[in-house]
Amino acid sequence: MMAAVGAADKGHSVLLLEQNEKLGKKLFITGKGRCNVTNACDLDKFFENVMSNPKFLYSAFYGFDNRQMMRFLEEAGCHLKIERGERVFPVSDHSSDVIAALQRVLRKKQVEIRLHTKVKAILTDPATDGTSNGQVKGVCLSDGQKEYADAVILATGGLSYSSTGATGDGHRMAKTLGHKITDCTPSLVPLEVADNWCYSLQGLSLKNVNLTMSDGEKKVYQGFGEMLFTHFGISGPLVLSASSFYERCKKKEAVTCEVDLKPALSEEQLDKRILRDFEENLNRQFKNALNGLYPARLIPVMIDLSDISPDKRVHEITKEERKRLVYHTKHLLLHINGTRDFEEAIITQGGIHVKEINPSTMESKLIRGLFFAGELLDLDALTGGFNLQIAWSTGYLAGTSIS
Numbered sequence: 064m065m066a067a068v069g070a071a072d073k074g075h076s077v078l079l080l081e082q083n084e085k086l087g088k089k090l091f092i093t094g095k096g097r098c099n100v101t102n103a104c105d106l107d108k109f110f111e112n113v114m115s116n117p118k119f120l121y122s123a124f125y126g127f128d129n130r131q132m133m134r135f136l137e138e139a140g141c142h143l144k145i146e147r148g149e150r151v152f153p154v155s156d157h158s159s160d161v162i163a164a165l166q167r168v169l170r171k172k173q174v175e176i177r178l179h180t181k182v183k184a185i186l187t188d189p190a191t192d193g194t195s196n197g198q199v200k201g202v203c204l205s206d207g208q209k210e211y212a213d214a215v216i217l218a219t220g221g222l223s224y225s226s227t228g229a230t231g232d233g234h235r236m237a238k239t240l241g242h243k244i245t246d247c248t249p250s251l252v253p254l255e256v257a258d259n260w261c262y263s264l265q266g267l268s269l270k271n272v273n274l275t276m277s278d279g280e281k282k283v284y285q286g287f288g289e290m291l292f293t294h295f296g297i298s299g300p301l302v303l304s305a306s307s308f309y310e311r312c313k314k315k316e317a318v319t320c321e322v323d324l325k326p327a328l329s330e331e332q333l334d335k336r337i338l339r340d341f342e343e344n345l346n347r348q349f350k351n352a353l354n355g356l357y358p359a360r361l362i363p364v365m366i367d368l369s370d371i372s373p374d375k376r377v378h379e380i381t382k383e384e385r386k387r388l389v390y391h392t393k394h395l396l397l398h399i400n401g402t403r404d405f406e407e408a409i410i411t412q413g414g415i416h417v418k419e420i421n422p423s424t425m426e427s428k429l430i431r432g433l434f435f436a437g438e439l440l441d442l443d444a445l446t447g448g449f450n451l452q453i454a455w456s457t458g459y460l461a462g463t464s465i466s
Contacts, residue, residue, distance in 0.1 A: 069462020221411025279317030
């Protein structure tokens with residue numbers, strides 16, 4: 064949609080082909096239906112949050128940045144608000160309002176939209192000047208019909224949420240034309256855990272905790288925020304961000320996530336806090352003296368990990384036992400088995416190799432008149448609206464670069 068807006072802004076006659084029954088099907092479910100359209104941070108921070116090939120995005124971001132996107136939506140009638148972490152949402156909390164705003168602009172710019180229309184191949188003519196592998200001449204539809212064009216923008220998304228139509232067709236078409244596709248893996252995705260105690264906590268949410276991911280050799284990620292225990296492992300904003308680093312781990316069999324349940328306290332301060340709690344519960348059993356420290360469902364797990372008898376009287380607990388409790392509170396260890404699949408991933412890590420694309424225009428270096436945008440490319444970022452801004456920026460650049 065943004066690529067079509069960009070092309071229309073340049074005065075081109077634009078045909079938008081959509082295989083689904085409506086536009087923006089994946090956009091509709093982003094941010095749990097609220098649509099985190101972008102992030103209001105400065106661009107330096109934006110690039111820090113891009114995981115793959117951030118330098119490739121310089122032209123796209125500086126040409127159409129987050130502030131311009133926010134202004135675009137406001138002018139299109141979708142009013143925005145900024146929340147924690149500078150995440151930007153529609154005031155209504157409805158992603159449908161973002162889609163409706165884009166549709167209004169498309170109609171105003173007289174973009175022709177065809178729904179239920181699936182493209183199966185890009186049509187090209189052989190190169191005549193020796194500078195490329197060929198020249199785009201249009202597309203072939205699944206029903207055999209052909210649409211001829213001077214330029215084609217491929218913006219079909221990655222592999223996540225195949226129910227929205229992201230089935231890898233764009234990668235297949237690009238590969239057919241000679242483009243290299245880097246390994247594609249799920250990203251911003253829940254993690255599967257080997258520790259059996261984790262499953263007993265299904266549905267428990269932890270807020271204001273620190274999470275550190277390591278690969279047996281070094282720390283690869285550290286973040287502060289919220290996480291959730293599930294029937295297979297862990298999820299939530301912290302975990303989704305950590306998952307972006309999982310494929311970059313050299314020793315996946317040794318990947319762990321360590322949770323600090325009390326990041327505001329040092330181990331010494333935590334020990335003093337526990338001592339105070341214990342002094343108020345001297346004659347209670349250990350299992351009944353932890354309500355002020357942990358959520359109720361977490362207490363049995365912490366008792367097991369600390370290896371202290373749950374029936375032991377608080378005044379009988381030794382300093383060594385208390386130190387074990389402190390340690391596991393600050394270093395709750397989870398052994399990671401892997402990620403969930405693409406159906407549960409927010410984005411795809413990997414895609415069309417960016418070295419074969421002109422970063423100043425988003426045009427293929429192999430096929431003249433062929434442009435790319437969005438998640439189809441080997442570009443991904445952390446959560447917070449950064450991935451959608453990649454889509455807006457690369458889409459608009461592709462559209463406005465057509466000559």
